[in-house]
Amino acid sequence: MSSKEARLEAELRELAASTAQLEAPAELEAKLRAAYRRQRPARWPYWAAAVAAGVLLAAGAAAWVARRPTPAPAAPVVAASPQPVVVLPPAPVGPPAVARRLPATRPARVRPREVATEFLPLQYGEILAPLESGNLVRVRLPRSSLTSFGLPVAEERMAERISADVLLGEDGTARAIRFVSLR
Amino acid sequence: MEATLTDAELLQAVLAGDEEAFTALYRRRQRAVYRFAYEMSGSAVVAEEVTQEVFLALMRDARRYDASRGTVATYLYGIARHQVLRMLEKDRKMVSIDETDQAEPAAQEDPLVELTRRERVELVRRAVLSLPANYREAVVLCDLHEMGYEEAAEALGCAVGTIRSRLHRGRALLVEKLSGLLGSPRERCTA
Numbered sequence: 001m002s003s004k005e006a007r008l009e010a011e012l013r014e015l016a017a018s019t020a021q022l023e024a025p026a027e028l029e030a031k032l033r034a035a036y037r038r039q040r041p042a043r044w045p046y047w048a049a050a051v052a053a054g055v056l057l058a059a060g061a062a063a064w065v066a067r068r069p070t071p072a073p074a075a076p077v078v079a080a081s082p083q084p085v086v087v088l089p090p091a092p093v094g095p096p097a098v099a100r101r102l103p104a105t106r107p108a109r110v111r112p113r114e115v116a117t118e119f120l121p122l123q124y125g126e127i128l129a130p131l132e133s134g135n136l137v138r139v140r141l142p143r144s145s146l147t148s149f150g151l152p153v154a155e156e157r158m159a160e161r162i163s164a165d166v167l168l169g170e171d172g173t174a175r176a177i178r179f180v181s182l183r
Numbered sequence: 184m185e186a187t188l189t190d191a192e193l194l195q196a197v198l199a200g201d202e203e204a205f206t207a208l209y210r211r212r213q214r215a216v217y218r219f220a221y222e223m224s225g226s227a228v229v230a231e232e233v234t235q236e237v238f239l240a241l242m243r244d245a246r247r248y249d250a251s252r253g254t255v256a257t258y259l260y261g262i263a264r265h266q267v268l269r270m271l272e273k274d275r276k277m278v279s280i281d282e283t284d285q286a287e288p289a290a291q292e293d294p295l296v297e298l299t300r301r302e303r304v305e306l307v308r309r310a311v312l313s314l315p316a317n318y319r320e321a322v323v324l325c326d327l328h329e330m331g332y333e334e335a336a337e338a339l340g341c342a343v344g345t346i347r348s349r350l351h352r353g354r355a356l357l358v359e360k361l362s363g364l365l366g367s368p369r370e371r372c373t374a
Contacts, residue, residue: 004358007365009326011307012357016327018304024217024234029209032238036205039242171243 039173119167119176120149134175135168146179190255198245209238212256215328216263222323223267225312233266240266253337260338264320271316303364310360318353325350 144158167176186207188196193211196204213234220233240262248258311322324335325346332350336343358365 002358004362004365005354008354008358008361011303011361011364012311012322012326014300015304015307015311016329018308019218019222019327022218022221022230023214024231028231028235029206029213032209032235033202033206035239036202036242173243 114180114182116165116178116180117151119165119178121176122174133170137166137168138180139164139166141179149177149179151179191250194241194245194248194255197241205242208241208255212259213238215256216259219260219263219323219328220267222308222311222327223264223316223319224271225308229267229270233263233270236266237262254334257334257337260324261340264339268316306364307357307361310357313360314353314356318349318356321346321349322353322357326354 140161141164142158143153143160143162145164146153146162163180163182165178165180166174169175188204188207190208190211193204193208197208216237217230217234221227221230224230224233237259241259248255252258253261311319311327314322320339321335324330324338325332330338332343332346335346339346
């Protein structure tokens, strides 16, 4: 090692000694602890989001199948090209399946209207990155959870359940929630 | 009890939602993270921001830690390094001369000797800050944090040979930049 390199080592040691006592400001610890506390209970694991999304998809598919108009049962049905042509045998004389019992001309069912609150931010403070994209997941919660957001709930309805849409960030963190009721 | 746990054990507890474990891990590792960020950026503001980001990332992504790839300490250095480079990329005018006083302990010796010492330290600090980032991080980890080559390689995610060559090149550049200082007689401070 040359004398300059040896001197450089000594100078670097001195520089290291000058910063050895440095540490983050004390308030940062409190800030991070608060962030840890906030994110711990409200965190939505990926699997929960996936399960919720799966349930929603399944419910949506079931609703779509149930509402789809069904063909008249007596006539043979020929599938349209380009699919392979399938000729079905005449329908059995027995009672029709429940789904087919609905008349084709049945008047449209009046669907209850959804009324939702604004999206309410879940409390993470200022440290979360801005949301660029996310997923919306419908969940059912006890009506009493409305009180956590300062919303009024009648005492006798506390035990009832209410629908809510939870906005999940890209990292799976629940960022905001809105409550939905049917009118 | 947290004091007796290893970093990896604390991290497991953090994952399980133990706030005291998080605090213990933070207290144990914040100094090294903050200091590394400060020495890489020359800015106390950036060092604080990086420290915050490192521990927020730990909360979010602690499950990504793989013990077979290194210690928790090198994992944190790795996150810190990523954050520092990101910020350096964002803002290249990061060296704040006004902040350098924070790094200096209070003067206890002869004012003239102390002044000379501070000037030398400041010159070396600036020389280190002027190194290209890949050489700088090798010098900061190995020379200022006294990390071994293997540990530094884990932190930076590169081969040991790469660390050696970057360190060698970084030191050579420092000798070049500080040739005036290193050629002059050194006034050592005596306590």
